[in-house]
Amino acid sequence: DAGVIQSPRHEVTEMGQEVTLRCKPISGHDYLFWYRQTMMRGLELLIYFNNNVPIDDSGMPEDRFSAKMPNASFSTLKIQPSEPRDSAVYFCASSLDPGLGETQYFGPGTRLLVL
Amino acid sequence: QKEVEQNSGPLSVPEGAIASLNCTYSDRGSQSFFWYRQYSGKSPELIMFIYSNGDKEDGRFTAQLNKASQYVSLLIRDSQPSDSATYLCALSGDSSYKLIFGSGTRLLVRP
Numbered sequence: 587d588a589g590v591i592q593s594p595r596h597e598v599t600e601m602g603q604e605v606t607l608r609c610k611p612i613s614g615h616d617y618l619f620w621y622r623q624t625m626m627r628g629l630e631l632l633i634y635f636n637n638n639v640p641i642d643d644s645g646m647p648e649d650r651f652s653a654k655m656p657n658a659s660f661s662t663l664k665i666q667p668s669e670p671r672d673s674a675v676y677f678c679a680s681s682l683d684p685g686l687g688e689t690q691y692f693g694p695g696t697r698l699l700v701l
Numbered sequence: 702q703k704e705v706e707q708n709s710g711p712l713s714v715p716e717g718a719i720a721s722l723n724c725t726y727s728d729r730g731s732q733s734f735f736w737y738r739q740y741s742g743k744s745p746e747l748i749m750f751i752y753s754n755g756d757k758e759d760g761r762f763t764a765q766l767n768k769a770s771q772y773v774s775l776l777i778r779d780s781q782p783s784d785s786a787t788y789l790c791a792l793s794g795d796s797s798y799k800l801i802f803g804s805g806t807r808l809l810v811r812p
Contacts, residue, residue: 631800
């Protein structure tokens with residue numbers, strides 16, 4: 587298996603622009619997680635899905651952020667409009683069943699810089 | 702107070718020594734505890750998880766959990782330079798798969 591795939595790997599944009607991050611989870615994994623990592627705040631969970639349904643979005647910072655999972659093999663995280671404080675590494679992770687201790691497999695991340 | 706506390710380090714140990722990484726947490730309802738390793742510029746990868754009080758061993762790694770004292774630790778025996786990385790402690794509650802991460806401890810293993 588190719589693992590969790592994220593695109594783009596790097597994104598540089600200007601404040602006010604829309605940013606869309608993409609994730610393809612490992613085939614067969616029912617859980618998908620979006621994280622954000624910064625030096626100041628560390629690694630934070632933004633939202634997670636189970637069987638394409640959002641379960642917990644309490645980590646989504648504000649209405650500028652939205653996430654969708656239209657099918658089992660694809661998810662997007664959108665920021666509109668983007669701001670410099672959104673600059674971070676965004677990770678997508680997937681898991682078979684975290685309740686059974688199944689590990690969350692992280693993708694390589696998207697490094698976002700908002701100027 | 703942050704929910705998960707870790708010393709940022711760096712923790713520097715010589716090759717072959719035991720590295721001891723510690724983590725304390727504030728929520729007594731926390732049920733599951735995880736140690737992730739993250740190399741610079743890379744994504745986190747799970748090393749171990751532990752649910753029950755006591756020790757859990759996997760190769761050179763031992764996780765220790767003490768719920769009464771609200772701490773979890775990771776011991777790395779026979780440390781190797783390749784173990785140099787940031788180690789993230791994480792926990793989850795009883796009814797959620799939401800992981801809460803500490804800020805990580807940077808480990809340096811000197812050859």
